[in-house]
Amino acid sequence: MDKSGLRRELGLLHATMFGIGGAISAGVFVMLGHATSLAGAAIIIVLPLCGIINLFTMCSYAELGAAIPSAGGEYTFAKVAYGGLVAFLTGWFEWISNAFFAALSSVGFAYIVLYIVPTINVPLTAIVMIIIFTVINIRGVKEAGTAETVMIVVLLIILAIYFLVGWLYGPGTDTLQLSAPRGFLGVAEATAYIFVVYLGAEAIAVTQAEIKNPSKTIPRAIILSAIALIVVYTLIAYVTVRAVSPEIIGKEVSPLTYVAGQMMGPLGTILITIAGMIAALSSLNTSIVAQSRVAYALSRDGYFPAAFLKIHRRFGVPHVAVIFSSLFTIALAATGVVQFVGYATDFGFIIGFTFVNLSLIKLRQKKPNLERPFKVPLYPFTPIAGIVTSVMLLLFIDVKVLMLGAGLIVLALLAYYLSIVGYYRIRIAFGGMSLGIGVFVAFLAYLVETELVPLAMSPILLYVLILVSAISILAGVLNITMPTRKIF
Amino acid sequence: MELRKIVSKFVGVAQSGIGVLAIIFGYILYYDLFDIQHMLNASAQNVPLYILLLFIFGLLSVISGFFLIYE
Numbered sequence: 001m002d003k004s005g006l007r008r009e010l011g012l013l014h015a016t017m018f019g020i021g022g023a024i025s026a027g028v029f030v031m032l033g034h035a036t037s038l039a040g041a042a043i044i045i046v047l048p049l050c051g052i053i054n055l056f057t058m059c060s061y062a063e064l065g066a067a068i069p070s071a072g073g074e075y076t077f078a079k080v081a082y083g084g085l086v087a088f089l090t091g092w093f094e095w096i097s098n099a100f101f102a103a104l105s106s107v108g109f110a111y112i113v114l115y116i117v118p119t120i121n122v123p124l125t126a127i128v129m130i131i132i133f134t135v136i137n138i139r140g141v142k143e144a145g146t147a148e149t150v151m152i153v154v155l156l157i158i159l160a161i162y163f164l165v166g167w168l169y170g171p172g173t174d175t176l177q178l179s180a181p182r183g184f185l186g187v188a189e190a191t192a193y194i195f196v197v198y199l200g201a202e203a204i205a206v207t208q209a210e211i212k213n214p215s216k217t218i219p220r221a222i223i224l225s226a227i228a229l230i231v232v233y234t235l236i237a238y239v240t241v242r243a244v245s246p247e248i249i250g251k252e253v254s255p256l257t258y259v260a261g262q263m264m265g266p267l268g269t270i271l272i273t274i275a276g277m278i279a280a281l282s283s284l285n286t287s288i289v290a291q292s293r294v295a296y297a298l299s300r301d302g303y304f305p306a307a308f309l310k311i312h313r314r315f316g317v318p319h320v321a322v323i324f325s326s327l328f329t330i331a332l333a334a335t336g337v338v339q340f341v342g343y344a345t346d347f348g349f350i351i352g353f354t355f356v357n358l359s360l361i362k363l364r365q366k367k368p369n370l371e372r373p374f375k376v377p378l379y380p381f382t383p384i385a386g387i388v389t390s391v392m393l394l395l396f397i398d399v400k401v402l403m404l405g406a407g408l409i410v411l412a413l414l415a416y417y418l419s420i421v422g423y424y425r426i427r428i429a430f431g432g433m434s435l436g437i438g439v440f441v442a443f444l445a446y447l448v449e450t451e452l453v454p455l456a457m458s459p460i461l462l463y464v465l466i467l468v469s470a471i472s473i474l475a476g477v478l479n480i481t482m483p484t485r486k487i488f
Numbered sequence: 489m490e491l492r493k494i495v496s497k498f499v500g501v502a503q504s505g506i507g508v509l510a511i512i513f514g515y516i517l518y519y520d521l522f523d524i525q526h527m528l529n530a531s532a533q534n535v536p537l538y539i540l541l542l543f544i545f546g547l548l549s550v551i552s553g554f555f556l557i558y559e
Contacts, residue, residue: 029538334515430548430551430555431550434548437548438551469504469507472503472549474499475499475500475549476551478492479552479556482555
């Protein structure tokens with residue numbers, strides 16, 4: 001057991017599957033179409049290129065994860081390297097992007113099910129899946145790891161069938177021309193667009209406090225999953241553009257399903273649909289684990305409420321953090337808005353990548369004698385390449401993403417300010433707001449009752465307003481006159 | 489002091505409950521379940537404003553209520 005109370009139960013297989021499962025989401029099943037319309041057949045080069053860019057930063061994760069194997073991943077690295085606001089920003093983006101990613105995965109799953117059962121309610125299906133995986137996560141990290149391993153093994157088997165059938169029996173020739181209709185710009189845009197399919201593998205670092213023999217397992221699992229992703233994605237892209245021309249793939253909403261249907265008939269369509277569902281669920285599982293561990297680490301340092309530090313006696317997991325994070329995800333998934341959630345996920349992860357590389361450089365200078373079981377090769381080229389490529393990806397991302405990112409930074413600064421301003425002041429502020437709302441509602445009820453405002457309102461609604469006003473005023477008074485005792 | 493604690497818990501639970509109900513009502517209004525927009529005579533143009541107000545009110549109430557529950 002770790003000093004924190006978290007149990008070290010994840011071996012190399014479980015950890016690697018967390019990495020692969022965190023990255024292979026429903027994204028690759030739908031994004032390949034637009035990426036191919038940008039890069040043409042050169043998509044076969046784009047995917048390994050993205051993988052190499054990802055590998056630069058994954059090397060940094062491997063070094064830092066093995067050297068500082070406590071809960072929190074990127075947040076913990078930034079805390080040791082910089083502390084203060086930089087650490088908080090890293091943790092904030094890590095937490096929020098995992099929450100958005102979990103919502104994205106659950107909504108993505110619901111949309112795939114909608115393809116088969118057109119009568120289902122998308123937000124409700126997404127919420128039910130979040131609840132199921134929250135229960136699995138509360139049962140223990142080993143159970144979550146086992147569920148992940150089973151899902152990824154089935155997913156990889158289906159993708160292997162897709163590749164083998166496409167390679168051995170699929171249409172197309174062996175003389176595939178790697179042409180890019182829009183030239184270098186198209187390739188660059190496709191790289192920025194489809195890079196997200198590699199995001200999520202860093203979930204290994206977030207669960208590092210629960211990994212057995214962390215100094216060896218963490219770097220191996222991170223590098224193994226990063227390489228496995230390159231191989232899987234490249235083979236899928238190769239078979240896809242070999243079987244059907246890039247022009248046709250570019251127009252398809254779900255290109256893999258279309259190509260599988262062309263190669264294997266209805267069976268292929270069903271298999272790839274099942275694979276898409278599994279991929280969405282595995283990334284949902286990983287992101288629930290990741291966001292709860294980040295919330296745990298942030299509360300350990302006083303940024304989030306201390307209740308998140310509670311470890312379940314029987315299952316050895318931070319159950320309060322898991323439940324709170326899942327409730328937040330449910331609120332996001334209930335909107336059913338995929339595009340907004342997708343944008344927020346990309347921005348958060350890319351910012352996280354940049355901070356991890358910066359933390360590595362800082363720690364090499366600040367703590368040269370820190371025991372590092374794994375060292376990034378070609379230092380400082382590798383982390384600098386990781387930073388440059390991450391920033392370049394931001395340049396190619398839609399302006400709306402950057403606007404949203406700016407909004408998330410403002411929210412983060414507000415949360416940071418609230419966390420350092422102190423419990424008593426925050427409580428007095430909320431007491432004041434509650435009192436103000438109560439007085440306002442009472443005034444509104446008075447205006448309606450005396451007919452000074454001509455608003456048709458049933459007597460029951462008026463009583464509800466009076467009750468809400470009374471409770472808000474009472475709550476405001478109680479919060480302002482709180483006993484002086486520290487709670488958080 | 490004990491009485492204050494009991495009152496705080498009671499008011500906290502009530503306020504949090506009101507907050508949660510306000511947020512749920514916001515969702516019902518957003519998805520127009522039970523034809524609620526027509527029932528309340530709310531024009532579709534003003535719905536985002538109502539939802540925003542309900543969410544802010546709901547969130548403030550839940551947080552304020554939690555402060556009292558965990559006093």
